[in-house]
Amino acid sequence: MPKIARILVAVAALLMSAGFVLPLWRVDLIAPQYPEGLGMLIRVNTVVGVKEQDLNSINNLNHYIGMKRIEPDAIPELKYMPAILGTLVVTALLVALIGRRRVLYVWTVAFGAVLMAGLYDYWKWGYEYGHDLDVDTAIIKIPDMTYQPPLIGSKQLLNFVATSWPASGGWLLVLASVLVAVAVWQCVRPTVPASPTARAV
Amino acid sequence: MAIFPKFRTLAGAGVLASAALLAFACAKRPASSGLLSADAAKAVYVAPGQLDEFYAFMSGGFNGQVGVYGLPSGRRLKTIPVFSQYPENGYGYSEETKAMLNTSYGFIPWDDTHHPALSQTNGEDDGRWLFINGNNTPRIARIDLTRFETEEILEIPNAGGNHGSPFVTQNSEYVVASTRFSVPVPNTDVPIADFKKRFKGQISFIRADEPGKMRVAFQMLMPAFNYDLARAGKGQSNGWMFLSMYNTEQANSLLEVNASQNDKDFVAAVNWKAIEACAQKGVLKNVAADYVHNFTDEFTREAKSTTLTSVPQFEAKQCPGAVYFMPTPKSPHGADVDPTGEFIVAGGKLASVIPVHSFPKMLKAIEDKAFEGEIEGIPVLKYEATLAGEVKNPGLGPLHTEFDGKGYAYTSFFISSEVVKWKLGTWEVVDRAPTYYSVGHLMIPGGGTMKPNAKYLVAMNKITKDRYLPTGPELTQSAQLYDISGDKMKLLLDFPTEGEPHYAQAIEAKKIKDRQVKFFKLAESKAPHVTRSEKETGLNRDGRKVHVRMTAVRSHFSPDNIEGVQVGDTVLFHITNLEQDWDVPHGFAIMGAQNGELLIMPGETRTLKWIPRKAGVYPMYCTDFCSALHQEMQGYVRVSAPGSGVALSGVTSRGPQSAKAAGAPKQ
Numbered sequence: 001m002p003k004i005a006r007i008l009v010a011v012a013a014l015l016m017s018a019g020f021v022l023p024l025w026r027v028d029l030i031a032p033q034y035p036e037g038l039g040m041l042i043r044v045n046t047v048v049g050v051k052e053q054d055l056n057s058i059n060n061l062n063h064y065i066g067m068k069r070i071e072p073d074a075i076p077e078l079k080y081m082p083a084i085l086g087t088l089v090v091t092a093l094l095v096a097l098i099g100r101r102r103v104l105y106v107w108t109v110a111f112g113a114v115l116m117a118g119l120y121d122y123w124k125w126g127y128e129y130g131h132d133l134d135v136d137t138a139i140i141k142i143p144d145m146t147y148q149p150p151l152i153g154s155k156q157l158l159n160f161v162a163t164s165w166p167a168s169g170g171w172l173l174v175l176a177s178v179l180v181a182v183a184v185w186q187c188v189r190p191t192v193p194a195s196p197t198a199r200a201v
Numbered sequence: 202m203a204i205f206p207k208f209r210t211l212a213g214a215g216v217l218a219s220a221a222l223l224a225f226a227c228a229k230r231p232a233s234s235g236l237l238s239a240d241a242a243k244a245v246y247v248a249p250g251q252l253d254e255f256y257a258f259m260s261g262g263f264n265g266q267v268g269v270y271g272l273p274s275g276r277r278l279k280t281i282p283v284f285s286q287y288p289e290n291g292y293g294y295s296e297e298t299k300a301m302l303n304t305s306y307g308f309i310p311w312d313d314t315h316h317p318a319l320s321q322t323n324g325e326d327d328g329r330w331l332f333i334n335g336n337n338t339p340r341i342a343r344i345d346l347t348r349f350e351t352e353e354i355l356e357i358p359n360a361g362g363n364h365g366s367p368f369v370t371q372n373s374e375y376v377v378a379s380t381r382f383s384v385p386v387p388n389t390d391v392p393i394a395d396f397k398k399r400f401k402g403q404i405s406f407i408r409a410d411e412p413g414k415m416r417v418a419f420q421m422l423m424p425a426f427n428y429d430l431a432r433a434g435k436g437q438s439n440g441w442m443f444l445s446m447y448n449t450e451q452a453n454s455l456l457e458v459n460a461s462q463n464d465k466d467f468v469a470a471v472n473w474k475a476i477e478a479c480a481q482k483g484v485l486k487n488v489a490a491d492y493v494h495n496f497t498d499e500f501t502r503e504a505k506s507t508t509l510t511s512v513p514q515f516e517a518k519q520c521p522g523a524v525y526f527m528p529t530p531k532s533p534h535g536a537d538v539d540p541t542g543e544f545i546v547a548g549g550k551l552a553s554v555i556p557v558h559s560f561p562k563m564l565k566a567i568e569d570k571a572f573e574g575e576i577e578g579i580p581v582l583k584y585e586a587t588l589a590g591e592v593k594n595p596g597l598g599p600l601h602t603e604f605d606g607k608g609y610a611y612t613s614f615f616i617s618s619e620v621v622k623w624k625l626g627t628w629e630v631v632d633r634a635p636t637y638y639s640v641g642h643l644m645i646p647g648g649g650t651m652k653p654n655a656k657y658l659v660a661m662n663k664i665t666k667d668r669y670l671p672t673g674p675e676l677t678q679s680a681q682l683y684d685i686s687g688d689k690m691k692l693l694l695d696f697p698t699e700g701e702p703h704y705a706q707a708i709e710a711k712k713i714k715d716r717q718v719k720f721f722k723l724a725e726s727k728a729p730h731v732t733r734s735e736k737e738t739g740l741n742r743d744g745r746k747v748h749v750r751m752t753a754v755r756s757h758f759s760p761d762n763i764e765g766v767q768v769g770d771t772v773l774f775h776i777t778n779l780e781q782d783w784d785v786p787h788g789f790a791i792m793g794a795q796n797g798e799l800l801i802m803p804g805e806t807r808t809l810k811w812i813p814r815k816a817g818v819y820p821m822y823c824t825d826f827c828s829a830l831h832q833e834m835q836g837y838v839r840v841s842a843p844g845s846g847v848a849l850s851g852v853t854s855r856g857p858q859s860a861k862a863a864g865a866p867k868q
Contacts, residue, residue, distance in 0.1 A: 036783075053720070053781035060754060060780070064829075139830060 001099045005183035009104065012176035012183070013092035019044050019085050022169030025122065026050070027149055029058065031159040041167055042122070044081045046072040065147055065158075066138025067129055077121055084114060092180075101187045108184055115177065123151050244684060245694045247274040252714070255646055255707045257659065258331050259680065260314040261285075262701025267317060267333060267344065272646075272657055272707055273682055275696030283342045283351045284312030284335040286797075292351075294797035296773065296808035297728075298497075300504035304338050304356050305491045313337045315364060315703040316430070320409075324371040324435045324651030328712035332367040332376050332409065339363030341378055341407055343415060347718045352497050355415040358490035358512050359386045359403050365444055367407070368431040371651065375406040375418065375473065377442050379428035386422060387489070396453035400425040403514075404444060406473055413496045419476055419485055420514045421523065423469075424577045425451055427460070430535050430601070435651050436542035438560040440474035443545045445533040461551060465528040465584065468536045468547050470563060472523055479520035485513040500727040502805055518578025525567060526576065527558050528584040535601035535642075539610065540651045544589055544625055546610060548599040555599050555612055557628065559589035590628040595621050600641060601704075603648030605655030605685060613643040613660060620660055620683065622690060634690040636681055638664040645685070646707035654709060658683040658690065661702045669697055678702060719783035721804030728806035730775035735759045739858060740851050747772045747849065753787035753801060754779040755828040758821070760851025760858055761836030767843050768816055774799075777806040788824025791838065798824050813840040 023041035028050070030037045038058055039050030047070060049055040059069045072078055088111060095107045130148025135141065140158070147157050154163040166174060247253055253271025256278075261268055265285030269278045286293030286302065293302050293310060302308055312335035319326040331344040339360035343353040357363050362381030369376050383400040385391050391399045402423035409415050427448040434441035449466045452459030479485075490512040497504040517524050527545075535548035545558040565571075566586035574581045598616030605611070609631070612621050618639050622632040640660040647653040660681045669677060677697035684691040723733055732738050732750045738759050740749050747770050752759045758776075766772055778787050780803035790798040791811055799807040813819065823834035841847045851858045 057780075057782045 001101050001104060001183075002186050005104070005186040006096045006099050008179045008183040008186070009092055010096040012179040013089045013096065015172045015176040015179070016085065016092065017089045018172045019169040020082065022172065023048075023167035024170040024173065026165055026167040026170075028163045029160045030163075031161070033159070040070070044085055044169070045078050047075070047078070048072075063137070064139045066134035066136075066141075067147060068132065068134075070129065075125065077125075081118075088114060104184065104187060108180055111177075111180060115173075119151065126151070241691070241693045245273040245275065245682065247271070247276070252710060254710060255654075255657070256710055256713055257644075257680075257705050257707040258317045258319070259661070259698055259702035259705040260317050260333060261699055262315065262678075262703055263313050264700030265312045265314055265335070266700065267314065267331065268699045268702065269349065270680075270696075270698075271710075272659070273693065275680065275682060275694050277699065279349055280699060281344055281349050281351065283314060283333055283344065284309075284340065284354070286310045288797045290800040291797055291807060291809070294809075295799050296810055297503045297806075300506045301351060301354055301495045301497065303495055303506040304340065304493050305358075305508070306338060309338050311337075312340065314700075316366065316368070317704060317706045318367050318369045318376060319706045319708055320373040321369050321371050321650060322373070324439075326647050326650055326652075326706070326708045326712070327373075328708050328716075330373075330409075330412075331706065332369065334363045334366040334378065336362055336364055336381075339366075339378065339380070341367045341376060341409075341415070343409060343412070345412070346713050347716050350497075352412060352499075353415050354495045355407060355417070356492035356494070357405055357407075357417065358492040358509075359384065359388070359401070359420065359514075360405070365404075365428045365431050367409075368433055368442070369409075370433045370442070370473070371435050371439050373410045374408070375433075375442075376409045377404065377406055377431050377433070377444070379404045379431060379444050379446075381427055381429070383425035383427070393453055396425060397451050400453075402426050402428055402446075404428065404442075404469070404471060406442075406476070413498075415494065416509075417512050419480060420512050421471070421476065421520075422514065422516045423524075424449075424579070426466075427456075428469075429533065430537075432536055432538045432545075432649060434538055434542055434560065435540070438538060438542035438545075440472060441560075442471045442473055443536045443538060444469045444471065445529070445536040445547060447532040447550075461532060463531070465530045466532055466549075467526040467581070468529045468533060468545060468558065469579075470525045470527060470545075475522045476515075476520055479515070479523060480513070484515045484519050486515065487511040488514040498727070500725060502721065502726075502728055516578075522567075524579050525563070526579055526581040527563065527587045528573070528581065529556055529558075530554065535599075537602040537604075537610075537649065539604050539625060540606045540653060542651075546602040546612070548601050548612060550598055550600065550615070552599065553594070555592035555595050555602070555623070555628075556584075557589045557591065557625075558587045562589060563587045590626075592623050592628045592630065595623065595630060596633070601643060603643060603645045603658075604653055605645060605648070606653035607655065611643060611645065611648075611658055611685070611690075613640040615639050615641060615663075620658065620690060622685075632689050634683060634692060636660045636662050637668050637679070637695065638662055638666065640681075642704040644705045644707060646709070656684070656686050657693075657707075658685045659705060659707070661698070661705065662695075663701070665697070668695060680705075719803075720781055720785075721802060723777075723779065723781060723804045726777075726804060726806065728777070730773075730777075730808060731806045732775070732777040734779070735853060738851070738853060740765075740849050742849050745770050749774045749851070751776045752779050753777070753789065753823065753834075755785065756823075756830035756834045758789075758823070758834065758836050759853040762839075762852040763836070763850070764839040764841075765847045765849030766813060766838055766840045767845060768813055768840060769843055770813065772811045772813065772838070774809045774811065775806060776801055776809070778803050780804070785827060786825045787827050787834070789821065790824045791821040792819045800825060813838075816840050816842050 025042040028039045038054045130146045149162045255272040257270040259268045267281040282292035318332045320330040339357040345352040357378045360380040361384040364381035365379035367376035383402040386401040405420045406418045408418040426446045429445040431444040447466045448460035494507045529547045530552040531549045533547040533549045537546045566582045571583045571586035572580045573583045596614035596617040600613045602612040623630045644659045662679045665679045678701045681695040682693045778801040794811045801807045819838045
């Protein structure tokens with residue numbers, strides 16, 4: 001591996017480790033009754049309100065449509081995710097240390113697979129919360145209406161506009177992916193022979 | 202009128218001018234100010250969604266409350282209940298708030314508020330608290346401005362008419378309370394004709410810089426005069442308090458004549474730092490007294506009353522240097538200190554000049570012993586020795602003065618119904634603006650402090666006659682907003698006010714708006730009857746008392762159906778609002794309740810006492826439109842005859858619930 005690729009992978013590892021402190025994803029809800037907005041932050045190990053009481057407020061509102069309460073303790077993935085992220089960081093550092101191209105390629109495939117699985121899992125939770133409505137206790141029932149928040153982007157859900165985007169930790173993860181891609185490019189691109197004049201000096 | 206020749210000429214010119222205007226524009230009423238209406242409208246227009254620049258706090262006078270307004274729009278934002286029960290939010294009706302209105306005379310549902318005073322730090326309004334006086338049953342309240350809520354009330358012993366109150370020292374060390382009526386001290390059964398012999402005036406300094414700990418630090422007995430307004434010294438005169446007084450004639454009947462005999466009354470200069478030193482030397486005596494202190498704890502949100510039995514007291518003459526009298530014409534109302542602390546301006550209601558005392562000259566006069574006499578051991582300084590200057594022919598009936606911090610003073614004139622702008626130092630009148638009609642106090646944001654923000658002036662008027670649509674015999678009072686940023690005052694707006702604002706305070710909104718409490722955290726609640734979740738709700742009977750621990754959350758009560766209550770039971774609904782979000786109060790009312798409703802803030806617990814008188818089924822419901830299904834937020838209480846066998850039970854969303862400790866009711 002060229003030196004630059006090893007540095008890029010090491011930096012990517014550092015950026016990923018920020019995911020332990022910074023939120024990965026953010027969902028904002030805006031309605032006429034909530035001009036200041038309600039919001040959720042998805043962290044590596046929990047879901048919290050943007051403002052301290054937001055999650056509680058969102059759960060209270062969701063009882064109108066029969067949605068299950070969002071209880072971070074009931075989401076098993078949040079228990080495994082710190083270990084998965086930790087493994088990614090440590091193995092990325094090892095890749096940089098070992099400096100072998102093949103190791104980088106294998107790691108990159110695994111990294112991509114984990115990211116995809118993570119996004120799919122997040123989408124699946126959104127799908128379940130948005131579709132698995134308790135028809136017996138739901139107060140507002142609209143035929144064919146579901147309440148799945150978008151994975152990325154905005155969507156009108158009754159009086160709320162729900163907006164979902166990566167949060168700071170998520171953006172750093174995106175940046176880390178870009179660095180890894182550049183590192184891989186540095187390894188696979190055809191090497192340009194150095195010019196003879198330069199060598200003479 | 203002979204004493205105001207210049208004024209008469211002016212008025213004459215005014216009459217001619219208005220006649221000309223009327224003739225010119227008989228089809229259309231002339232605008233009442235020189236400013237084009239469109240310009241004035243623009244100056245006070247706060248577009249939808251935009252916020253006002255200032256909070257104004259106006260006393261409610263005989264409604265006993267404080268009105269909160271935005272400036273420059275004049276929009277009313279809130280009424281803060283202080284000394285009067287307030288059915289709108291259950292203040293003084295709910296079990297948790299009743300104690301705020303306790304006094305040594307028992308529970309009193311009303312008072313008369315006059316002079317709000319913002320707390321200060323380094324001579325500048327800091328927006329922490331607002332103090333206000335209860336005039337009739339002497340009290341001082343402290344309002345917390347993160348919650349816009351009365352948090353503490355202290356009764357003032359040995360006072361009658363707490364009018365000269367509460368004026369704040371420059372770091373809120375003290376607020377002052379002087380007695381309007383002199384009364385027998387201690388108050389006993391004596392002939393009123395013994396006024397001069399048996400009655401006393403007094404000035405109290407209230408320690409007020411720590412919530413929950415308001416107390417009378419010292420009470421100085423004074424000659425039996427009537428004490429009026431005050432202002433603390435500032436800057437160079439910090440450590441002093443200046444108080445006006447009238448009825449130095451010591452009349453006790455028909456005061457309008459008998460208390461208007463002397464050409465000069467006094468402004469008292471009280472050196473509170475000297476009194477603190479005297480207190481160190483043991484001059485204060487704890488004298489028996491009977492008064493009450495009420496305080497609402499931030500976490501229990503329950504008011505508690507404490508009866509106090511003594512007050513630290515001394516006679517003015519026991520502390521030499523504590524107080525001096527400055528002769529002042531005539532029956533002064535305001536005693537107002539300019540932002541530098543150098544000048545003390547007196548508004549002599551019957552005076553033909555505005556006298557201005559100089560603080561440095563006063564110190565010099567004291568040093569030189571320039572006394573013209575002594576009253577009950579209090580030195581009376583010579584008028585000329587303390588006088589800085591007089592504003593000649595200012596108008597009729599000067600009352601109260603505030604300052605712009607740029608060298609000008611603004612004085613209100615009740616009789617000639619105008620605001621007069623004059624220059625400190627040269628004492629010349631530079632502008633006058635009519636008020637509609639009969640202005641009492643006026644107010645400039647920070648105009649009584651070291652740092653006025655002199656963009657606006659508000660005149661508080663007593664008479665409005667033709668200014669608004671008529672409303673029967675009783676008409677509204679009004680506030681008038683003037684732009685005073687230029688050389689000439691410009692009338693921008695008048696707006697009706699609640700009650701009778703005697704005086705007001707205004708402060709830059711940014712000093713208050715970002716520190717607002719949005720809800721009470723349930724996790725931190727120490728309310729004795731808090732119910733933190735629907736699982737904790739329940740009922741229990743204790744003899745003839747039934748406690749209902751109930752929750753409210755959009756859009757239901759839990760429990761919402763209650764049975765087993767009997768006629769004559771005392772039912773206590775302890776309702777906790779489980780919401781943890783801003784602007785989601787729930788209300789609670791039940792048919793036939795003889796006290797009122799509850800308005801319960803998010804995270805708060807409030808208790809309504811209800812004694813059903815007849816058997817039947819009683820509807821209860823949420824009174825604050827809380828949500829789309831607010832109208833569904835309701836329930837029933839079944840009331841059975843005494844001795845009935847119906848078990849005490851409630852129904853919640855989790856099913857029926859029976860009483861936890863179902864003791865048999867004692868018949």
